[in-house]
Amino acid sequence: MRRLISLLATAATLVAAPALSQELTAITGGRVLTGTSVIENGTVVIQNGRVVSVGIGAAPSGARVIDARGRVVTPGLVVVDAGLGASEISSVNGSDDLSNSANSISASFDVSYGLDPWSFTLPVARLGGITRAVVIPSHGGGGGGHSHHVDDSDFAGVGEGGLQSPGLFAGQASVIHLASGTDILVRPRVAMAAPFGEAGAGIAGGARGAQFVQFKETLAEVRLYARNRAAYDRAGIRDLSLSRADLEALIPVANGDMPLIVTVRRAADILQVLRLADEEGIDLILDGADEGWLVASQIAAAGVPVLLNPIDNLPGNLETRAARMENAAALNAAGVVIAIKGNGVHRAREARFNAGNAVSHGLPFEAAIAALTVNPARIFGMGGQFGELRPGAAADVVVWDGDPLEPLSSVTAQFINGQQQDLTSRQILLRDRYRNGGRPAGGMPLAYGN
Amino acid sequence: MMRRSLRGPSLAVVVCAAALSACTTTSGSGSDEAETPRREARALPAGLDYAANPDPFPSTYAPLPRDNMAIVGATILTGTDQRIENGVVVITDGRITAVGGANTPVPGGHRVVDARGRFVTPGIIDVHSHLGVYPSPGVTGMSDGNEATSPNTAQVWAEHSIWPQDPGFNTARAGGVTTLQILPGSANLFGGRSVTVRNVPSVTMQGMKFPGAPYGVKMACGENPSRVYGGRNQSPATGMGNVAGYRAAFIAAQDYRDKWDRWRETGEGSPPTRNLQNETLAGVLDGSIMVQNHCYRADEMAVMMDIADEFGFRITAFHHAIEAYKLAPQLAEAGICADMWTGWWGFKMEALDAVEENAALVDAQPGSCAVIHSDDAQLTQRLNQEVAAALAAGRRAGMNITEERAISWITSNAARSLGIADETGSLEPGKRADVVIWSANPFSVYARADQVYIDGALTFDRADPRYQPLSDFELGQPGYGIAAANIAPGAR
Numbered sequence: 001m002r003r004l005i006s007l008l009a010t011a012a013t014l015v016a017a018p019a020l021s022q023e024l025t026a027i028t029g030g031r032v033l034t035g036t037s038v039i040e041n042g043t044v045v046i047q048n049g050r051v052v053s054v055g056i057g058a059a060p061s062g063a064r065v066i067d068a069r070g071r072v073v074t075p076g077l078v079v080v081d082a083g084l085g086a087s088e089i090s091s092v093n094g095s096d097d098l099s100n101s102a103n104s105i106s107a108s109f110d111v112s113y114g115l116d117p118w119s120f121t122l123p124v125a126r127l128g129g130i131t132r133a134v135v136i137p138s139h140g141g142g143g144g145g146h147s148h149h150v151d152d153s154d155f156a157g158v159g160e161g162g163l164q165s166p167g168l169f170a171g172q173a174s175v176i177h178l179a180s181g182t183d184i185l186v187r188p189r190v191a192m193a194a195p196f197g198e199a200g201a202g203i204a205g206g207a208r209g210a211q212f213v214q215f216k217e218t219l220a221e222v223r224l225y226a227r228n229r230a231a232y233d234r235a236g237i238r239d240l241s242l243s244r245a246d247l248e249a250l251i252p253v254a255n256g257d258m259p260l261i262v263t264v265r266r267a268a269d270i271l272q273v274l275r276l277a278d279e280e281g282i283d284l285i286l287d288g289a290d291e292g293w294l295v296a297s298q299i300a301a302a303g304v305p306v307l308l309n310p311i312d313n314l315p316g317n318l319e320t321r322a323a324r325m326e327n328a329a330a331l332n333a334a335g336v337v338i339a340i341k342g343n344g345v346h347r348a349r350e351a352r353f354n355a356g357n358a359v360s361h362g363l364p365f366e367a368a369i370a371a372l373t374v375n376p377a378r379i380f381g382m383g384g385q386f387g388e389l390r391p392g393a394a395a396d397v398v399v400w401d402g403d404p405l406e407p408l409s410s411v412t413a414q415f416i417n418g419q420q421q422d423l424t425s426r427q428i429l430l431r432d433r434y435r436n437g438g439r440p441a442g443g444m445p446l447a448y449g450n
Numbered sequence: 451m452m453r454r455s456l457r458g459p460s461l462a463v464v465v466c467a468a469a470l471s472a473c474t475t476t477s478g479s480g481s482d483e484a485e486t487p488r489r490e491a492r493a494l495p496a497g498l499d500y501a502a503n504p505d506p507f508p509s510t511y512a513p514l515p516r517d518n519m520a521i522v523g524a525t526i527l528t529g530t531d532q533r534i535e536n537g538v539v540v541i542t543d544g545r546i547t548a549v550g551g552a553n554t555p556v557p558g559g560h561r562v563v564d565a566r567g568r569f570v571t572p573g574i575i576d577v578h579s580h581l582g583v584y585p586s587p588g589v590t591g592m593s594d595g596n597e598a599t600s601p602n603t604a605q606v607w608a609e610h611s612i613w614p615q616d617p618g619f620n621t622a623r624a625g626g627v628t629t630l631q632i633l634p635g636s637a638n639l640f641g642g643r644s645v646t647v648r649n650v651p652s653v654t655m656q657g658m659k660f661p662g663a664p665y666g667v668k669m670a671c672g673e674n675p676s677r678v679y680g681g682r683n684q685s686p687a688t689g690m691g692n693v694a695g696y697r698a699a700f701i702a703a704q705d706y707r708d709k710w711d712r713w714r715e716t717g718e719g720s721p722p723t724r725n726l727q728n729e730t731l732a733g734v735l736d737g738s739i740m741v742q743n744h745c746y747r748a749d750e751m752a753v754m755m756d757i758a759d760e761f762g763f764r765i766t767a768f769h770h771a772i773e774a775y776k777l778a779p780q781l782a783e784a785g786i787c788a789d790m791w792t793g794w795w796g797f798k799m800e801a802l803d804a805v806e807e808n809a810a811l812v813d814a815q816p817g818s819c820a821v822i823h824s825d826d827a828q829l830t831q832r833l834n835q836e837v838a839a840a841l842a843a844g845r846r847a848g849m850n851i852t853e854e855r856a857i858s859w860i861t862s863n864a865a866r867s868l869g870i871a872d873e874t875g876s877l878e879p880g881k882r883a884d885v886v887i888w889s890a891n892p893f894s895v896y897a898r899a900d901q902v903y904i905d906g907a908l909t910f911d912r913a914d915p916r917y918q919p920l921s922d923f924e925l926g927q928p929g930y931g932i933a934a935a936n937i938a939p940g941a942r
Contacts, residue, residue: 090796090798091673120796267928293934313828313831314586315587321587322927323942330934343793346794346796347795353835407842410842427806431811435807
């Protein structure tokens with residue numbers, strides 16, 4: 001039965017207008033995981049950068065057909081908190097645009113200006129099936145985009161409490177897509193990031209109690225400023241501790257219009273942050289939440305989503321002593337909407353393995369797929385626009401040769417905004433250069449063989 | 451594996467003498483020491499002659515309670531490139547006594563473990579771990595992995611920093627890890643001695659030490675030493691400073707060894723003053739201590755191989771060998787293991803050229819020794835998955851690699867990289883019965899280690915809380931005694 005609904009999407013909400021592929025394309029015969037359901041032997045039709053239809057049946061006439069029989073078709077994976085496009089080499093300071101240490105620019109720090117569409121981190125992530133990312137500024141509390149591996153690392157200054165941002169806020173996150181091209185920004189300033197727990201306490205002077213007081217005082221200043229802009233310009237109100245730029249940036253947070261991503265790990269701290277958000281009218285997203293399973297019902301009752309890495313099961317410090325592999329499963333079972341993270345900028349592609357490990361520790365498979373696709377899109381206010389295969393959504397489609405959560409599986413075809421992506425990277429070029437043991441052919445150094 | 455010095459009671463002899471099993475036969479039959487004419491060196495005060503007490507921190511490891519058993523019905527990946535469907539592994543007195551197909555006889559009195567539908571592999575060996583020395587929690591007071599006070603700290607031993615209560619040992623075991631090499635960090639040119647341990651709960655580190663396993667010395671190339679010491683405006687501040695530092699250290703060690711040899715030969719004059727730093731490096735020179743060399747770049751590996759030739763020692767393994775694929779034939783020819791990650795790259799300049807196919811490209815060389823390692827308390831729990839990702843990458847590159855081959859990257863090749871291949875790393879008669887029963891194919895993300903045996907003793911059972919040990923640290927902590935999502939209380 002033909003079920004080809006020609007539904008052209010309204011692209012108006014997208015800030016960046018992607019280069020559209022006009023070609024009508026049908027991906028047929030695969031096991032389609034839409035992000036919210038499963039269709040066996042499904043057909044995904046895309047055109048003009050959008051999904052036209054998802055269902056069963058033959059390809060429309062004239063369509064280019066991608067045969068996905070025996071394969072699995074998913075929405076492109078959406079990885080949160082990976083720093084993609086904003087950090088090239090973690091240890092090379094000048095190449096890292098994820099964190100900022102100027103006192104006058106904390107909440108107003110906007111990662112979108114530092115995005116590099118030519119970053120070599122993007123093709124590597126694409127090979128892991130990632131088509132979108134939420135780039136979140138980093139701070140010393142961890143979970144802010146960096147998962148540094150500085151091997152044997154304690155002398156490298158990124159250990160516990162190695163605070164990089166002097167303010168209470170790390171800055172504002174962006175949503176990007178990973179299509180090759182010149183503009184990867186989808187939407188800037190989608191959320192504000194702030195560390196709580198040990199990291200936040202460290203910023204405030206050392207104690208959690210100080211940070212909560214300072215946080216409330218800061219929001220009071222923001223509201224005062226918002227009511228008295230003209231007086232502020234005339235220097236007619238009392239001195240405020242934040243810069244004008246930071247005050248401006250925090251107005252939507254104080255109004256509940258911009259979500260606040262709070263990195264917090266200890267169960268007790270999670271409860272305090274839930275209370276704070278309720279008192280202050282903040283639209284909260286929890287990040288980390290290593291001990292979240294201990295207070296899962298409270299998180300669920302507050303309707304607060306969680307960004308987490310399900311493989312964090314060791315007490316890296318004293319605020320994660322209850323860390324468990326079952327955290328993702330327990331939160332999901334309680335009704336919390338979760339998004340599963342990768343392992344930092346360079347290992348963002350491991351997000352799917354993290355999800356697989358969550359499944360092997362109790363998370364239902366469908367929930368794991370949702371945590372990599374539809375959930376992060378919804379958490380950041382872009383549900384329906386990407387992260388799921390449904391009419392009108394961006395044509396971010398990945399074809400896999402097996403279960404996408406399995407390390408033995410690989411991407412065989414990938415579309416972002418309807419554009420088919422090359423499945424290559426700088427690493428693939430290196431591999432091919434050295435695949436014959438590094439022995440030059442014909443006596444000339446390998447450097448000539450391009 | 452261990453070469454004897456002709457000139458004196460080398461550390462190799464000494465380590466053998468201390469071994470429980472690996473060397474007892476050789477020391478029993480090896481009377482070459484007695485036959486070597488040598489003047490009796492006079493006894494020195496306690497602690498001043500390393501040869502008088504060559505094993506001052508001896509292993510007290512004893513296998514956990516065990517019984518004879520046979521694991522039947524599983525798909526067995528032996529670690530020797532063999533795959534046996536519906537196979538049988540017979541374990542007697544903690545050793546493998548038979549491995550074969552369904553008709554392999556099970557001796558009377560052996561307990562039968564039904565592993566139908568499951569997979570069996572050798573216990574996983576992580577050749578690069580900092581468990582215990584960089585434990586969880588990694589808080590103030592618990593960071594004991596880098597004696598970053600001097601570029602050469604060959605005198606320190608990782609075993610003296612190990613905190614056996616690190617919960618990471620338990621989570622690693624739940625991932626099938628039965629043996630680990632614990633290394634000092636890489637801040638220094640010579641970070642100190644490594645130690646190989648059995649992954650069993652113990653109050654003391656001596657209770658974990660792998661009997662008879664050779665020591666290693668951690669050496670580091672590249673960015674780390676030059677960054678740490680260059681940042682203090684001292685040498686080494688550059689790659690060339692690194693190399694000068696290695697060479698100066700081995701010159702001193704040669705001189706030290708020569709002084710001892712001469713004193714032992716003549717017995718004249720005062721004996722040399724014992725120097726723990728040179729003692730470790732002299733062990734490298736006589737082959738009893740293995741060089742475990744953190745070295746990312748191919749060009750730096752080539753320089754290290756020349757330094758080894760200059761001073762007449764062997765490099766056992768390059769760790770974090772990001773660019774091993776650029777030098778794969780040379781590494782294979784030199785018999786050097788390449789200990790690698792699959793997915794780690796880009797965190798610093800020397801990690802820029804990492805490729806996921808590294809292990810596959812290294813493994814393709816005849817005589818090679820490809821190893822996957824962790825360097826990480828998280829990754830060590832999933833080394834099987836890291837191998838699966840490497841295998842998939844190799845296959846994408848068109849290479850024909852079997853699972854029974856790839857499993858050797860964390861088993862038999864890893865054992866070779868630690869000098870314990872005679873003892874463990876494969877399922878062969880005579881080997882220690884270090885065995886994992888997996889719930890499914892270990893190359894699947896969904897596979898879990900159901901049971902983990904060390905020397906034939908059950909040390910972890912996913913279905914039995916009695917075999918899910920908790921360290922002292924874990925008792926009474928937040929979450930203790932509460933079940934998370936249907937798992938046993940406390941288990942991570």
